[in-house]
Amino acid sequence: AMRAWALLSAVLWCLPGVECPRSTLFNSKGFIYxxxxxxxxxxxxxxxxSIVLICKDFKLAKKEIVDPTYLWIGPNEKTLTGNNRINITKTGQLMVKDFLEPLSGLYTCTLSYKTVKAETQEEKTVKKRYDFMVFVNPFAPGWKGACNGSADCDDIPNHNILQARDRIEEFFRRQAYIFYRNFNKTLPAMHFVDHSFQVVRLDSCRPGFGKNEGLHSNCASCCVVCSPGTFSPDVDVTCQTCISVFIYGAKSCPTSNKNRQYED
Incomplete structure:
Protein backbone atom coordinates (compact mmCIF):
# COMPACT_ATOMS: atom_id res chain seq x y z
CA ALA A 1 0.00 0.00 0.00
CA MET A 2 2.83 2.38 0.84
CA ARG A 3 4.54 1.65 -2.46
CA ALA A 4 1.35 2.36 -4.42
CA TRP A 5 0.82 5.55 -2.42
CA ALA A 6 4.33 6.75 -3.21
CA LEU A 7 3.72 6.12 -6.90
CA LEU A 8 0.49 8.09 -6.83
CA SER A 9 2.19 11.02 -5.13
CA ALA A 10 5.24 11.04 -7.40
CA VAL A 11 3.31 11.48 -10.63
CA LEU A 12 0.79 14.04 -9.37
CA TRP A 13 1.91 17.30 -10.95
CA CYS A 14 -1.10 19.62 -11.01
CA LEU A 15 -4.45 19.27 -9.26
CA PRO A 16 -7.76 20.43 -10.77
CA GLY A 17 -8.40 24.01 -9.81
CA VAL A 18 -4.67 24.78 -9.71
CA GLU A 19 -3.33 26.48 -12.81
CA CYS A 20 -0.66 24.34 -14.46
CA PRO A 21 2.15 26.16 -16.30
CA ARG A 22 1.96 26.23 -20.07
CA SER A 23 5.23 26.67 -21.90
CA THR A 24 5.86 27.85 -25.44
CA LEU A 25 5.43 24.25 -26.50
CA PHE A 26 1.68 24.45 -26.09
CA ASN A 27 1.09 26.60 -29.15
CA SER A 28 -2.28 25.67 -30.64
CA LYS A 29 -0.83 25.78 -34.16
CA GLY A 30 2.22 23.71 -33.27
CA PHE A 31 4.89 26.19 -34.39
CA ILE A 32 6.63 29.36 -33.26
CA TYR A 33 8.20 32.29 -35.10
CA SER A 50 9.69 19.45 -30.86
CA ILE A 51 7.49 22.34 -31.85
CA VAL A 52 8.22 23.62 -35.38
CA LEU A 53 10.72 26.50 -35.31
CA ILE A 54 10.26 29.02 -38.12
CA CYS A 55 13.26 31.00 -39.35
CA LYS A 56 11.26 34.21 -39.73
CA ASP A 57 9.52 36.69 -37.51
CA PHE A 58 5.76 36.89 -37.79
CA LYS A 59 5.82 40.23 -39.62
CA LEU A 60 8.32 39.07 -42.23
CA ALA A 61 6.46 35.80 -42.77
CA LYS A 62 3.56 37.76 -44.27
CA LYS A 63 5.78 39.30 -46.94
CA GLU A 64 7.26 37.90 -50.13
CA ILE A 65 11.06 37.80 -50.02
CA VAL A 66 13.55 37.27 -52.86
CA ASP A 67 15.97 34.32 -52.95
CA PRO A 68 15.75 33.34 -49.27
CA THR A 69 18.32 30.95 -47.78
CA TYR A 70 18.31 29.46 -44.29
CA LEU A 71 21.27 28.37 -42.17
CA TRP A 72 20.54 26.46 -38.97
CA ILE A 73 23.19 26.02 -36.26
CA GLY A 74 22.63 23.50 -33.46
CA PRO A 75 23.70 23.36 -29.79
CA ASN A 76 27.07 21.89 -30.78
CA GLU A 77 27.69 24.99 -32.94
CA LYS A 78 27.68 22.85 -36.08
CA THR A 79 25.55 23.39 -39.16
CA LEU A 80 22.38 21.33 -39.06
CA THR A 81 21.32 19.26 -42.04
CA GLY A 82 18.26 17.09 -42.51
CA ASN A 83 18.49 13.50 -41.23
CA ASN A 84 16.34 10.89 -39.52
CA ARG A 85 16.12 13.09 -36.40
CA ILE A 86 16.39 16.65 -37.75
CA ASN A 87 13.74 17.78 -40.21
CA ILE A 88 14.49 21.03 -42.07
CA THR A 89 12.16 22.21 -44.82
CA LYS A 90 13.01 24.33 -47.85
CA THR A 91 11.17 27.23 -46.24
CA GLY A 92 13.41 27.24 -43.17
CA GLN A 93 11.22 25.33 -40.72
CA LEU A 94 12.97 23.02 -38.25
CA MET A 95 11.63 20.18 -36.12
CA VAL A 96 13.56 17.73 -33.94
CA LYS A 97 12.11 14.23 -33.66
CA ASP A 98 12.21 12.13 -30.47
CA PHE A 99 13.79 14.89 -28.37
CA LEU A 100 16.51 13.81 -25.90
CA GLU A 101 18.48 15.63 -23.19
CA PRO A 102 21.65 16.24 -25.29
CA LEU A 103 19.56 17.98 -27.95
CA SER A 104 18.77 20.84 -25.55
CA GLY A 105 20.42 24.19 -26.09
CA LEU A 106 20.63 27.11 -28.50
CA TYR A 107 19.28 26.70 -32.03
CA THR A 108 20.16 29.62 -34.30
CA CYS A 109 18.89 30.33 -37.77
CA THR A 110 20.26 32.99 -40.12
CA LEU A 111 17.89 34.11 -42.86
CA SER A 112 19.44 35.73 -45.94
CA TYR A 113 17.39 37.33 -48.71
CA LYS A 114 17.66 40.08 -51.31
CA THR A 115 15.97 43.43 -51.63
CA VAL A 116 15.79 45.46 -54.84
CA LYS A 117 15.46 49.25 -55.00
CA ALA A 118 12.78 50.17 -57.49
CA GLU A 119 14.58 53.33 -58.68
CA THR A 120 18.04 51.91 -59.37
CA GLN A 121 17.35 48.15 -59.42
CA GLU A 122 20.23 47.84 -56.97
CA GLU A 123 20.28 44.52 -55.12
CA LYS A 124 21.14 44.26 -51.45
CA THR A 125 21.53 41.18 -49.28
CA VAL A 126 19.80 41.29 -45.90
CA LYS A 127 20.61 38.90 -43.06
CA LYS A 128 18.53 38.32 -39.94
CA ARG A 129 19.27 36.01 -37.04
CA TYR A 130 16.73 34.22 -34.85
CA ASP A 131 17.61 32.37 -31.64
CA PHE A 132 15.62 29.58 -29.99
CA MET A 133 16.55 28.14 -26.59
CA VAL A 134 15.11 24.63 -26.47
CA PHE A 135 14.88 22.66 -23.22
CA VAL A 136 13.47 19.22 -22.52
CA ASN A 137 11.24 18.37 -19.56
CA PRO A 138 10.38 14.76 -18.65
CA PHE A 139 7.08 12.97 -18.47
CA ALA A 140 6.00 9.72 -16.86
CA PRO A 141 7.03 6.55 -18.80
CA GLY A 142 4.25 5.22 -20.99
CA TRP A 143 2.39 8.52 -21.25
CA LYS A 144 1.82 8.13 -24.99
CA GLY A 145 -0.15 4.93 -24.52
CA ALA A 146 -2.17 6.35 -21.63
CA CYS A 147 -3.08 9.48 -23.51
CA ASN A 148 -3.93 7.94 -26.88
CA GLY A 149 -2.59 10.96 -28.72
CA SER A 150 -4.56 13.50 -26.69
CA ALA A 151 -3.31 17.08 -26.79
CA ASP A 152 -4.21 17.45 -23.09
CA CYS A 153 -1.95 14.64 -21.94
CA ASP A 154 -0.80 16.62 -18.88
CA ASP A 155 -4.31 16.44 -17.42
CA ILE A 156 -4.94 12.73 -18.04
CA PRO A 157 -2.50 11.24 -15.46
CA ASN A 158 -3.79 13.70 -12.84
CA HIS A 159 -7.38 12.68 -13.60
CA ASN A 160 -6.46 9.01 -13.25
CA ILE A 161 -4.74 9.62 -9.90
CA LEU A 162 -7.70 11.52 -8.49
CA GLN A 163 -10.02 8.79 -9.73
CA ALA A 164 -7.87 6.21 -7.93
CA ARG A 165 -8.06 8.33 -4.77
CA ASP A 166 -11.88 8.36 -4.94
CA ARG A 167 -12.01 4.60 -5.41
CA ILE A 168 -9.67 3.95 -2.48
CA GLU A 169 -11.77 6.27 -0.33
CA GLU A 170 -14.92 4.41 -1.36
CA PHE A 171 -13.24 1.08 -0.52
CA PHE A 172 -12.57 2.19 3.06
CA ARG A 173 -16.10 3.54 3.39
CA ARG A 174 -17.62 0.24 2.27
CA GLN A 175 -15.33 -1.76 4.52
CA ALA A 176 -16.50 0.28 7.50
CA TYR A 177 -20.13 -0.33 6.52
CA ILE A 178 -19.61 -4.10 6.11
CA PHE A 179 -17.82 -4.42 9.44
CA TYR A 180 -20.56 -2.44 11.15
CA ARG A 181 -23.43 -4.49 9.67
CA ASN A 182 -21.94 -7.99 9.81
CA PHE A 183 -19.28 -8.07 12.50
CA ASN A 184 -20.32 -5.43 15.02
CA LYS A 185 -20.83 -8.04 17.73
CA THR A 186 -17.46 -9.76 17.39
CA LEU A 187 -15.07 -7.00 16.29
CA PRO A 188 -14.44 -3.47 17.54
CA ALA A 189 -16.46 -0.77 15.82
CA MET A 190 -14.88 0.60 12.63
CA HIS A 191 -15.55 4.14 11.46
CA PHE A 192 -14.42 6.12 8.42
CA VAL A 193 -14.30 9.90 8.43
CA ASP A 194 -15.43 11.30 5.08
CA HIS A 195 -12.69 12.91 2.98
CA SER A 196 -10.00 11.93 5.49
CA PHE A 197 -8.09 10.13 2.73
CA GLN A 198 -6.10 12.71 0.75
CA VAL A 199 -3.63 12.78 -2.12
CA VAL A 200 -0.60 14.88 -1.24
CA ARG A 201 1.33 16.65 -3.96
CA LEU A 202 4.98 15.58 -4.03
CA ASP A 203 7.45 17.57 -6.09
CA SER A 204 10.27 15.57 -7.61
CA CYS A 205 12.27 15.49 -10.83
CA ARG A 206 13.99 12.59 -12.50
CA PRO A 207 17.82 12.50 -12.42
CA GLY A 208 19.30 15.09 -14.77
CA PHE A 209 16.37 17.48 -14.28
CA GLY A 210 15.38 20.18 -11.81
CA LYS A 211 13.33 23.33 -11.31
CA ASN A 212 14.67 26.86 -11.69
CA GLU A 213 12.21 29.73 -11.40
CA GLY A 214 14.90 32.28 -12.21
CA LEU A 215 15.96 30.80 -15.55
CA HIS A 216 12.58 29.38 -16.49
CA SER A 217 10.01 31.77 -15.06
CA ASN A 218 7.49 30.86 -17.76
CA CYS A 219 7.81 27.22 -16.75
CA ALA A 220 8.65 27.64 -13.05
CA SER A 221 6.83 24.48 -11.94
CA CYS A 222 8.31 22.34 -14.71
CA CYS A 223 11.15 19.90 -14.32
CA VAL A 224 13.65 21.18 -16.88
CA VAL A 225 16.86 19.51 -18.04
CA CYS A 226 19.89 20.61 -16.01
CA SER A 227 22.02 23.10 -17.91
CA PRO A 228 25.79 22.76 -18.46
CA GLY A 229 27.60 23.48 -15.20
CA THR A 230 24.94 21.70 -13.14
CA PHE A 231 23.79 18.13 -12.45
CA SER A 232 21.14 16.19 -10.54
CA PRO A 233 21.95 12.62 -9.39
CA ASP A 234 18.58 11.81 -7.78
CA VAL A 235 14.90 12.80 -7.72
CA ASP A 236 15.49 16.16 -6.02
CA VAL A 237 14.13 19.34 -7.61
CA THR A 238 17.43 21.21 -7.60
CA CYS A 239 20.28 21.00 -10.12
CA GLN A 240 23.55 21.18 -8.18
CA THR A 241 26.56 23.17 -9.36
CA CYS A 242 29.45 21.32 -11.04
CA ILE A 243 31.94 23.26 -13.16
CA SER A 244 33.17 20.03 -14.77
CA VAL A 245 29.86 19.39 -16.53
CA PHE A 246 29.58 20.61 -20.12
CA ILE A 247 26.41 18.83 -21.21
CA TYR A 248 22.67 19.11 -20.64
CA GLY A 249 20.97 16.56 -18.38
CA ALA A 250 24.04 15.50 -16.38
CA LYS A 251 23.35 12.92 -13.66
CA SER A 252 26.81 13.00 -12.05
CA CYS A 253 29.68 15.41 -11.47
CA PRO A 254 33.08 14.32 -12.86
CA THR A 255 35.78 14.26 -10.18
CA SER A 256 39.46 15.05 -10.45
CA ASN A 257 40.71 11.68 -9.17
CA LYS A 258 41.52 8.58 -11.19
CA ASN A 259 38.02 7.20 -10.82
CA ARG A 260 36.38 9.93 -12.81
CA GLN A 261 32.75 9.30 -13.71
CA TYR A 262 31.32 10.64 -16.91
CA GLU A 263 27.91 10.51 -18.46
CA ASP A 264 27.11 7.53 -20.63
Missing part, protein backbone atom coordinates in the same frame (compact mmCIF):
# COMPACT_ATOMS: atom_id res chain seq x y z
CA UNK A 34 11.53 33.83 -34.22
CA UNK A 35 11.98 37.30 -32.76
CA UNK A 36 14.87 39.59 -33.62
CA UNK A 37 17.12 40.19 -30.61
CA UNK A 38 14.97 38.08 -28.31
CA UNK A 39 15.72 34.35 -27.86
CA UNK A 40 12.56 32.28 -27.65
CA UNK A 41 12.39 29.66 -24.88
CA UNK A 42 10.72 26.41 -25.86
CA UNK A 43 10.05 23.39 -23.63
CA UNK A 44 9.76 19.96 -25.23
CA UNK A 45 8.66 16.75 -23.55
CA UNK A 46 11.18 13.92 -23.50
CA UNK A 47 10.86 11.58 -26.51
CA UNK A 48 8.35 13.90 -28.17
CA UNK A 49 8.80 15.83 -31.41
Missing amino acids: GQLGHPEKIYVKLHQN
Whole structure:
Protein backbone atom coordinates (compact mmCIF):
# COMPACT_ATOMS: atom_id res chain seq x y z
CA ALA A 1 0.00 0.00 0.00
CA MET A 2 2.83 2.38 0.84
CA ARG A 3 4.54 1.65 -2.46
CA ALA A 4 1.35 2.36 -4.42
CA TRP A 5 0.82 5.55 -2.42
CA ALA A 6 4.33 6.75 -3.21
CA LEU A 7 3.72 6.12 -6.90
CA LEU A 8 0.49 8.09 -6.83
CA SER A 9 2.19 11.02 -5.13
CA ALA A 10 5.24 11.04 -7.40
CA VAL A 11 3.31 11.48 -10.63
CA LEU A 12 0.79 14.04 -9.37
CA TRP A 13 1.91 17.30 -10.95
CA CYS A 14 -1.10 19.62 -11.01
CA LEU A 15 -4.45 19.27 -9.26
CA PRO A 16 -7.76 20.43 -10.77
CA GLY A 17 -8.40 24.01 -9.81
CA VAL A 18 -4.67 24.78 -9.71
CA GLU A 19 -3.33 26.48 -12.81
CA CYS A 20 -0.66 24.34 -14.46
CA PRO A 21 2.15 26.16 -16.30
CA ARG A 22 1.96 26.23 -20.07
CA SER A 23 5.23 26.67 -21.90
CA THR A 24 5.86 27.85 -25.44
CA LEU A 25 5.43 24.25 -26.50
CA PHE A 26 1.68 24.45 -26.09
CA ASN A 27 1.09 26.60 -29.15
CA SER A 28 -2.28 25.67 -30.64
CA LYS A 29 -0.83 25.78 -34.16
CA GLY A 30 2.22 23.71 -33.27
CA PHE A 31 4.89 26.19 -34.39
CA ILE A 32 6.63 29.36 -33.26
CA TYR A 33 8.20 32.29 -35.10
CA GLY A 34 11.53 33.83 -34.22
CA GLN A 35 11.98 37.30 -32.76
CA LEU A 36 14.87 39.59 -33.62
CA GLY A 37 17.12 40.19 -30.61
CA HIS A 38 14.97 38.08 -28.31
CA PRO A 39 15.72 34.35 -27.86
CA GLU A 40 12.56 32.28 -27.65
CA LYS A 41 12.39 29.66 -24.88
CA ILE A 42 10.72 26.41 -25.86
CA TYR A 43 10.05 23.39 -23.63
CA VAL A 44 9.76 19.96 -25.23
CA LYS A 45 8.66 16.75 -23.55
CA LEU A 46 11.18 13.92 -23.50
CA HIS A 47 10.86 11.58 -26.51
CA GLN A 48 8.35 13.90 -28.17
CA ASN A 49 8.80 15.83 -31.41
CA SER A 50 9.69 19.45 -30.86
CA ILE A 51 7.49 22.34 -31.85
CA VAL A 52 8.22 23.62 -35.38
CA LEU A 53 10.72 26.50 -35.31
CA ILE A 54 10.26 29.02 -38.12
CA CYS A 55 13.26 31.00 -39.35
CA LYS A 56 11.26 34.21 -39.73
CA ASP A 57 9.52 36.69 -37.51
CA PHE A 58 5.76 36.89 -37.79
CA LYS A 59 5.82 40.23 -39.62
CA LEU A 60 8.32 39.07 -42.23
CA ALA A 61 6.46 35.80 -42.77
CA LYS A 62 3.56 37.76 -44.27
CA LYS A 63 5.78 39.30 -46.94
CA GLU A 64 7.26 37.90 -50.13
CA ILE A 65 11.06 37.80 -50.02
CA VAL A 66 13.55 37.27 -52.86
CA ASP A 67 15.97 34.32 -52.95
CA PRO A 68 15.75 33.34 -49.27
CA THR A 69 18.32 30.95 -47.78
CA TYR A 70 18.31 29.46 -44.29
CA LEU A 71 21.27 28.37 -42.17
CA TRP A 72 20.54 26.46 -38.97
CA ILE A 73 23.19 26.02 -36.26
CA GLY A 74 22.63 23.50 -33.46
CA PRO A 75 23.70 23.36 -29.79
CA ASN A 76 27.07 21.89 -30.78
CA GLU A 77 27.69 24.99 -32.94
CA LYS A 78 27.68 22.85 -36.08
CA THR A 79 25.55 23.39 -39.16
CA LEU A 80 22.38 21.33 -39.06
CA THR A 81 21.32 19.26 -42.04
CA GLY A 82 18.26 17.09 -42.51
CA ASN A 83 18.49 13.50 -41.23
CA ASN A 84 16.34 10.89 -39.52
CA ARG A 85 16.12 13.09 -36.40
CA ILE A 86 16.39 16.65 -37.75
CA ASN A 87 13.74 17.78 -40.21
CA ILE A 88 14.49 21.03 -42.07
CA THR A 89 12.16 22.21 -44.82
CA LYS A 90 13.01 24.33 -47.85
CA THR A 91 11.17 27.23 -46.24
CA GLY A 92 13.41 27.24 -43.17
CA GLN A 93 11.22 25.33 -40.72
CA LEU A 94 12.97 23.02 -38.25
CA MET A 95 11.63 20.18 -36.12
CA VAL A 96 13.56 17.73 -33.94
CA LYS A 97 12.11 14.23 -33.66
CA ASP A 98 12.21 12.13 -30.47
CA PHE A 99 13.79 14.89 -28.37
CA LEU A 100 16.51 13.81 -25.90
CA GLU A 101 18.48 15.63 -23.19
CA PRO A 102 21.65 16.24 -25.29
CA LEU A 103 19.56 17.98 -27.95
CA SER A 104 18.77 20.84 -25.55
CA GLY A 105 20.42 24.19 -26.09
CA LEU A 106 20.63 27.11 -28.50
CA TYR A 107 19.28 26.70 -32.03
CA THR A 108 20.16 29.62 -34.30
CA CYS A 109 18.89 30.33 -37.77
CA THR A 110 20.26 32.99 -40.12
CA LEU A 111 17.89 34.11 -42.86
CA SER A 112 19.44 35.73 -45.94
CA TYR A 113 17.39 37.33 -48.71
CA LYS A 114 17.66 40.08 -51.31
CA THR A 115 15.97 43.43 -51.63
CA VAL A 116 15.79 45.46 -54.84
CA LYS A 117 15.46 49.25 -55.00
CA ALA A 118 12.78 50.17 -57.49
CA GLU A 119 14.58 53.33 -58.68
CA THR A 120 18.04 51.91 -59.37
CA GLN A 121 17.35 48.15 -59.42
CA GLU A 122 20.23 47.84 -56.97
CA GLU A 123 20.28 44.52 -55.12
CA LYS A 124 21.14 44.26 -51.45
CA THR A 125 21.53 41.18 -49.28
CA VAL A 126 19.80 41.29 -45.90
CA LYS A 127 20.61 38.90 -43.06
CA LYS A 128 18.53 38.32 -39.94
CA ARG A 129 19.27 36.01 -37.04
CA TYR A 130 16.73 34.22 -34.85
CA ASP A 131 17.61 32.37 -31.64
CA PHE A 132 15.62 29.58 -29.99
CA MET A 133 16.55 28.14 -26.59
CA VAL A 134 15.11 24.63 -26.47
CA PHE A 135 14.88 22.66 -23.22
CA VAL A 136 13.47 19.22 -22.52
CA ASN A 137 11.24 18.37 -19.56
CA PRO A 138 10.38 14.76 -18.65
CA PHE A 139 7.08 12.97 -18.47
CA ALA A 140 6.00 9.72 -16.86
CA PRO A 141 7.03 6.55 -18.80
CA GLY A 142 4.25 5.22 -20.99
CA TRP A 143 2.39 8.52 -21.25
CA LYS A 144 1.82 8.13 -24.99
CA GLY A 145 -0.15 4.93 -24.52
CA ALA A 146 -2.17 6.35 -21.63
CA CYS A 147 -3.08 9.48 -23.51
CA ASN A 148 -3.93 7.94 -26.88
CA GLY A 149 -2.59 10.96 -28.72
CA SER A 150 -4.56 13.50 -26.69
CA ALA A 151 -3.31 17.08 -26.79
CA ASP A 152 -4.21 17.45 -23.09
CA CYS A 153 -1.95 14.64 -21.94
CA ASP A 154 -0.80 16.62 -18.88
CA ASP A 155 -4.31 16.44 -17.42
CA ILE A 156 -4.94 12.73 -18.04
CA PRO A 157 -2.50 11.24 -15.46
CA ASN A 158 -3.79 13.70 -12.84
CA HIS A 159 -7.38 12.68 -13.60
CA ASN A 160 -6.46 9.01 -13.25
CA ILE A 161 -4.74 9.62 -9.90
CA LEU A 162 -7.70 11.52 -8.49
CA GLN A 163 -10.02 8.79 -9.73
CA ALA A 164 -7.87 6.21 -7.93
CA ARG A 165 -8.06 8.33 -4.77
CA ASP A 166 -11.88 8.36 -4.94
CA ARG A 167 -12.01 4.60 -5.41
CA ILE A 168 -9.67 3.95 -2.48
CA GLU A 169 -11.77 6.27 -0.33
CA GLU A 170 -14.92 4.41 -1.36
CA PHE A 171 -13.24 1.08 -0.52
CA PHE A 172 -12.57 2.19 3.06
CA ARG A 173 -16.10 3.54 3.39
CA ARG A 174 -17.62 0.24 2.27
CA GLN A 175 -15.33 -1.76 4.52
CA ALA A 176 -16.50 0.28 7.50
CA TYR A 177 -20.13 -0.33 6.52
CA ILE A 178 -19.61 -4.10 6.11
CA PHE A 179 -17.82 -4.42 9.44
CA TYR A 180 -20.56 -2.44 11.15
CA ARG A 181 -23.43 -4.49 9.67
CA ASN A 182 -21.94 -7.99 9.81
CA PHE A 183 -19.28 -8.07 12.50
CA ASN A 184 -20.32 -5.43 15.02
CA LYS A 185 -20.83 -8.04 17.73
CA THR A 186 -17.46 -9.76 17.39
CA LEU A 187 -15.07 -7.00 16.29
CA PRO A 188 -14.44 -3.47 17.54
CA ALA A 189 -16.46 -0.77 15.82
CA MET A 190 -14.88 0.60 12.63
CA HIS A 191 -15.55 4.14 11.46
CA PHE A 192 -14.42 6.12 8.42
CA VAL A 193 -14.30 9.90 8.43
CA ASP A 194 -15.43 11.30 5.08
CA HIS A 195 -12.69 12.91 2.98
CA SER A 196 -10.00 11.93 5.49
CA PHE A 197 -8.09 10.13 2.73
CA GLN A 198 -6.10 12.71 0.75
CA VAL A 199 -3.63 12.78 -2.12
CA VAL A 200 -0.60 14.88 -1.24
CA ARG A 201 1.33 16.65 -3.96
CA LEU A 202 4.98 15.58 -4.03
CA ASP A 203 7.45 17.57 -6.09
CA SER A 204 10.27 15.57 -7.61
CA CYS A 205 12.27 15.49 -10.83
CA ARG A 206 13.99 12.59 -12.50
CA PRO A 207 17.82 12.50 -12.42
CA GLY A 208 19.30 15.09 -14.77
CA PHE A 209 16.37 17.48 -14.28
CA GLY A 210 15.38 20.18 -11.81
CA LYS A 211 13.33 23.33 -11.31
CA ASN A 212 14.67 26.86 -11.69
CA GLU A 213 12.21 29.73 -11.40
CA GLY A 214 14.90 32.28 -12.21
CA LEU A 215 15.96 30.80 -15.55
CA HIS A 216 12.58 29.38 -16.49
CA SER A 217 10.01 31.77 -15.06
CA ASN A 218 7.49 30.86 -17.76
CA CYS A 219 7.81 27.22 -16.75
CA ALA A 220 8.65 27.64 -13.05
CA SER A 221 6.83 24.48 -11.94
CA CYS A 222 8.31 22.34 -14.71
CA CYS A 223 11.15 19.90 -14.32
CA VAL A 224 13.65 21.18 -16.88
CA VAL A 225 16.86 19.51 -18.04
CA CYS A 226 19.89 20.61 -16.01
CA SER A 227 22.02 23.10 -17.91
CA PRO A 228 25.79 22.76 -18.46
CA GLY A 229 27.60 23.48 -15.20
CA THR A 230 24.94 21.70 -13.14
CA PHE A 231 23.79 18.13 -12.45
CA SER A 232 21.14 16.19 -10.54
CA PRO A 233 21.95 12.62 -9.39
CA ASP A 234 18.58 11.81 -7.78
CA VAL A 235 14.90 12.80 -7.72
CA ASP A 236 15.49 16.16 -6.02
CA VAL A 237 14.13 19.34 -7.61
CA THR A 238 17.43 21.21 -7.60
CA CYS A 239 20.28 21.00 -10.12
CA GLN A 240 23.55 21.18 -8.18
CA THR A 241 26.56 23.17 -9.36
CA CYS A 242 29.45 21.32 -11.04
CA ILE A 243 31.94 23.26 -13.16
CA SER A 244 33.17 20.03 -14.77
CA VAL A 245 29.86 19.39 -16.53
CA PHE A 246 29.58 20.61 -20.12
CA ILE A 247 26.41 18.83 -21.21
CA TYR A 248 22.67 19.11 -20.64
CA GLY A 249 20.97 16.56 -18.38
CA ALA A 250 24.04 15.50 -16.38
CA LYS A 251 23.35 12.92 -13.66
CA SER A 252 26.81 13.00 -12.05
CA CYS A 253 29.68 15.41 -11.47
CA PRO A 254 33.08 14.32 -12.86
CA THR A 255 35.78 14.26 -10.18
CA SER A 256 39.46 15.05 -10.45
CA ASN A 257 40.71 11.68 -9.17
CA LYS A 258 41.52 8.58 -11.19
CA ASN A 259 38.02 7.20 -10.82
CA ARG A 260 36.38 9.93 -12.81
CA GLN A 261 32.75 9.30 -13.71
CA TYR A 262 31.32 10.64 -16.91
CA GLU A 263 27.91 10.51 -18.46
CA ASP A 264 27.11 7.53 -20.63
